[in-house]
Structures are given as C-alpha cells and as structure tokens.
Amino acid sequence: xxxxxxxxxxxxxxxxxxxxxxxxxxxxxxxxxxxxxxxxxxxxxxxxxxxxxxxxxxxxxxxxxxxxxxxxxxxxxxxxxxxxxxxxxxxxxxxxxxxxxxxxxxxxxxxxxxxxxxxxxxxxxxxxxxxxxxxxxxxxxx
Numbered sequence: 001x002x003x004x005x006x007x008x009x010x011x012x013x014x015x016x017x018x019x020x021x022x023x024x025x026x027x028x029x030x031x032x033x034x035x036x037x038x039x040x041x042x043x044x045x046x047x048x049x050x051x052x053x054x055x056x057x058x059x060x061x062x063x064x065x066x067x068x069x070x071x072x073x074x075x076x077x078x079x080x081x082x083x084x085x086x087x088x089x090x091x092x093x094x095x096x097x098x099x100x101x102x103x104x105x106x107x108x109x110x111x112x113x114x115x116x117x118x119x120x121x122x123x124x125x126x127x128x129x130x131x132x133x134x135x136x137x138x139x140x141x142x
Contacts, residue, residue, distance in 0.1 A: 012107040014100065016081035016088060021064035023088065025100055029054045029111045032102065033139075034132070036122035043078055043087050044101070047126035050113050051099040056091060059098050115139060 009028040015021065029052040040049035061068070069082040075095035079088045090099040102109065116128055120136035128134060135141050 010107075010110075012105055012109055014088065014104040015106060016064075016084050016086035016104065018081060018084035018086075020067045020083045021081045021086075021088060022062050024060050024062050025054060025098075025105075026058040027107075027110050028058060029100075029109060032109075032111045032113045034113045034116045035118055036116060036126075037118035038121055040118075041123060043080075044103075047123050048116070049087075050102040051090070052102055052109055052111055053092075053097055053099050056096055056098045059089065059100065 009026040011024050012027050014023045014025060032050065032052040034048045034050050036048045040051075041047065043049070064081070067082050068088070069080045069085075071078045071080065072091070076091055078090045080086060081088065086104060087101050088104050089101060091097070092099055102113075113132065115133040115135060116122075117135050117139060118137055119128065119134045120141075122128070
C-alpha cells in the first residue's frame, strides 16, 4: 500500500468464505453504499451489495492471489474466489478504485453505508426499512 490520506489508517483483513483468498485494506474508505442493481444482486445472491470504495492501491492480496476468478477485463472486473465463489471486490472507475464487498471484511471498518443506490431496480421482494437516502440510480439521480 502506498501513501494514504491517513497514513496512520488501521489495516483491515478481508477473506472469502473458504479462506483461500485473503487481503488487507486500509481503513480509509472514501464512501460506502448499498447497491440494489441487478448485477450486484446476482453476484452476491442477496437483495443488495454493501460496499466501501477506496483507491485500488490501498488493497493488497496477501494470500491466494492465484485463487481469484476475475470476471471482466484487466481494468474493470469483479474478483471472486475460484474455490468458494465469494465476491471479494469490484475494480471500478477506470481501474483506479475498488469496491470492497463489506461482508468479506473480518475487521469492522470505521465507515458505514450512507445511502442506497439503484433502488429503481431493487428486488421487488425486498423492503428498505432504514432512513438512509435512496437514489433511483447513482447518487444525485432523482
């Protein structure tokens, strides 16, 4: 990991379900959201994907890098464990950021999701019951 805005950031551990792939990431996330888009639902098998965003150089694979299944291309992709299928992170925004699937974090991050995005395509069987702001698409979309 290279210089962080917060060089004293705590380092969090993350792992897949079978523990074949492990990573470390600085607890210096810039944002966290709950995404309800159909792609996030399919890749997680859940009603939505809670994720936290951070520059990609703040995440380091420490075990099982060769056990990752990359779905996408070199620049933008979803990284899963090839053994158990867990979604670990998504590389986004021209490959400069990663969206860490918050459920893979062993350690609790200091950030919490601040909004729900893509609720325009949320699962019809799921009801959002918290008071976080909701956006039809990306933040800022009515």
